Amino acid sequence: MDVPHYCNTSWIRKLNWNLTEGQELNLTIPRRPDGSLEECRMFTPVQEDLPSIQFNSTEKCQDGWIYPADVQPTLLTEFNLVCDRAHLNDISQSIYMTGLLAGALVFGPLSDRIGSRNMILLTLLLMGSFGIGAGFAPNLYVYIALRFIVGSAFSGISISMAALSSEWVGASYRPLAMIITHCANAMGQMALAGLAYGIRDWRLYQIVGSAPALCLFFYIWVLPGSARWLVTRGKIEEAKKVIRRAAQINKRSIPEESLNQLAPEKKAKSGNILDLFRKPHLRKLILIMAWVWFVDSLVYYGVSLHVGDFGLDIYMTQLVFGAVEIPARASCIFLLQWMGRKKCQAAWLLLAGVICLIIPAIPKTLPIVVTVLAVIGKAALAASFSTTYVFSAEVFPTVVRQTSLGLCSMSSRIGGILAPLAGILDEIHPAISMVLFGSTALVGGILCFFLPETRNRDLQDDTTKASSSQLSDKAVHSSVKNGSVDEKDGHRITETTMSTFL
Secondary structure: OOOOOEEOOHHHHHHOOOOOHHHHHHHHOOEOOOOOEOOOEEEOOOOOOHHHOOOOOEEEOOOOEEOOOOOOOOHHHHOOOOHHHOHHHHHHHHHHHHHHHHHHHHHHHHHHHHOHHHHHHHHHHHHHHHHHHHOOOOOHHHHHHHHHHHHHHHHHHHHHHHHHHHHHOOHHHHHHHHHHHHHHHHHHHHHHHHHHHHOOOHHHHHHHHHHHHHHHHHHHHHOOOOHHHHHHOOOHHHHHHHHHHHHHHOOOOOOHHHHOOOOOOOOOOOOOHHHHHHOHHHHHHHHHHHHHHHHHHHHHHHHHHHOOOOOOOHHHHHHHHHHHHHHHHHHHHHHHHHHOHHHHHHHHHHHHHHHHHHHHHOOOOOHHHHHHHHHHHHHHHHHHHHHHHHHHHHHOOHHHHHHHHHHHHHHHHHHHHHHHHHHHHHHOOOOHHHHHHHHHHHHHHHHHHHOOOOOOEOOOOOOOOOOOOOOEHHHHHHHHHOOOOOHHHHHHHHHHHHHHHO
8 A cells, every 4th residue: 555655864864953853854854735744746855054054955865765664574664666767566466477377378288288287286386385475575575576476377377277176067157166266265355354464464464365375285185186187088997097086085986887988089189278279169169269358358358457446445345345246246156057158258348348348438526426337347347257157168179178278268367467558548537437447348249159159969079079969968968877878979978977977
């Protein structure tokens, strides 16, 4: 938060004039028209005697700044992120967002190779260790570098969580599994407000806020790998092992003849990033979904920056931001199954786009109306984010799913980096940024109608174009129950086995 400050003018004490603190400030710091001290200017030091001294010229602070003694150390006060150094605060946030972008590029493809489980364990270690390390950073530049790595790890764990959640449950339960994690994320935002309110020392706050990631070390023993990923990698026995373990935990039994049908499709080949652009149907999917992710992030963070004027302190604002997301994200659990993924995705973006276009037309004399609209828009964008994760995890084939999510996440991070910069356009006209947000969201909503519907459909394993008559979970379940699944459809048994017996 902003902290009152003024230039350090200890030079005057070397003149031995025996002045009080108030007199020293009057002689060294110019005042604003309202009588408060200038925060970034001071009178030019002199060496004259007190009776003949004249303070006319001013200059920038030369020896740092003085902050209130009762303020706990913050990044702003410890690294002097004020006046001509204030921009470093924004730059540090942009570099963190760049870390998210780098993580999407690196950890997405890497997760396809080593599996979601191993990636989650690796990124938890990185987030915890480097997050705690940031609390001991000796200067701002080390802090930024460590936060860059934390951002990269966060991007990697987001991609892997989405993939692992979608691959372990049947189609009808995917939204529930994924959106529960998103609601937990919103609860984390709310908890963050309480943590920041109770711990004002930024170093301790950084350490305490990062340590829980290391507390999850026991995930090594309880977090399952993806049976579907293991099958696509030809690790059939390992896939059988994790399925048996899950069935045992859920007190279910699995016929061995069903497990024996676990096999990758004979002609399936390992996918790569080139397939996403070489094959027309995948190219359409990746381009549209990348734009949707970009819009989600650009408009979500852009609107968040414009709804800071609640008349509340930063802790209450953080609490409200988290609270509004819980019902918005939770509603997706029912709406995604009722309306379908495509319609929900389009609806949320169109709603957010319309609201962004309406806000500039509201008179400034009605701030409450603007705030209410902005909160509704933010809720719609939070729901859009949750829908996007579910939709993206289902629409791409298994062999390139995490690579695809990595590219989409990269697009999202570009939007996050550009969101603060869009506010600069307000200097030209206050309506430009909101019109930009609204128009991009509307375009994203319209493009969603060109995507396939994935509700109650099996996840596709390879990069061949899915047939419009692809069996749903219910159809395959019926076929397995009646023993009518053909051998050539053995690659579909992975998801059916899990959804039926687990």
